């Protein structure tokens with residue numbers, strides 16, 4: 001039985017996720033790297049172990065765009081979970097669908113966070129002061145509640161991405177409210193601008209380091225001063241007013257739509 005606190009990080013084979021996972025291992029967490037590609041997962045785990053000397057780093061194979069994959073992983077999970085960091089996201093240049101027929105960005109960036117939260121909540125409830133951190137973005141907006149899967153408009157990966165990141169921020173507020181009686185705090189963060197496949201697909205570079213990108217997510221997951229703080233949005237460790245969480249009816253509508261998938 002480990003004495004370390006346990007953290008799960010999705011998208012941990014990506015640029016920011018890798019840095020988040022390594023920083024959590026440096027903070028002496030037992031770290032589970034979530035990945036869909038086993039070779040990348042093994043390599044990431046090995047690199048983090050060698051860089052940090054923390055032997056309790058492992059991986060979970062999950063396709064974050066598929067509910068069945070998340071529920072299967074949760075069914076095998078045992079024991080308390082202290083931190084869940086939802087970070088996996090995709091920005092395909094052309095419209096793609098999952099095998100279930102769900103548009104890929106909505107499935108991965110929005111429903112992936114939603115399902116990870118739902119399926120791992122029972123384990124978060126077993127922890128003393130559990131936290132969920134949703135890696136969102138300042139680059140967010142224009143959510144079309146009637147066309148979340150981009151069925152009735154020309155696909156533009158940037159527009160759908162901004163919509164998905166608005167949804168992350170809205171659903172963080174929704175989950176913060178719904179999970180408050182379980183003592184689970186839920187916050188959203190902007191990580192920073194980091195050069196990655198995701199940002200390149202959107203036509204951006206990124207001038208900030210992966211470690212800076214990981215800094216706010218890790219701070220939100222661990223800072224003592226954030227104990228009991230929930231439903232907030234942070235950029236560079238600073239609370240930033242988020243207008244997306246304020247329209248409670250729209251937040252609830254989005255939550256209900258996600259529940260139906």
Ligand SMILES: NC(=O)c1ccc[n+]([C@@H]2O[C@H](COP(=O)([O-])OP(=O)(O)OC[C@H]3O[C@@H](n4cnc5c(N)ncnc54)[C@H](OP(=O)(O)O)[C@@H]3O)[C@@H](O)[C@H]2O)c1
Pocket residue numbers: 010011012013014015016017034035036037040062063064065066086087088089090108135136137138139165190191192193194195196197198199206
């Ligand atoms: N980069 C920026 O400037 C920036 C700015 C604001 C917010 N963000 C946010 O930061 C987070 C991380 O982005 P990043 O820049 O680090 O991107 P990235 O390097 O492209 O990493 C994305 C990660 O998500 C994983 N992923 C994608 N689809 C998946 C699926 N279906 N199942 C499991 N894993 C999946 C990828 O796995 P594979 O390795 O298998 O592809 C990869 O590990 C995202 O939530 C993004 O919205 C980034």
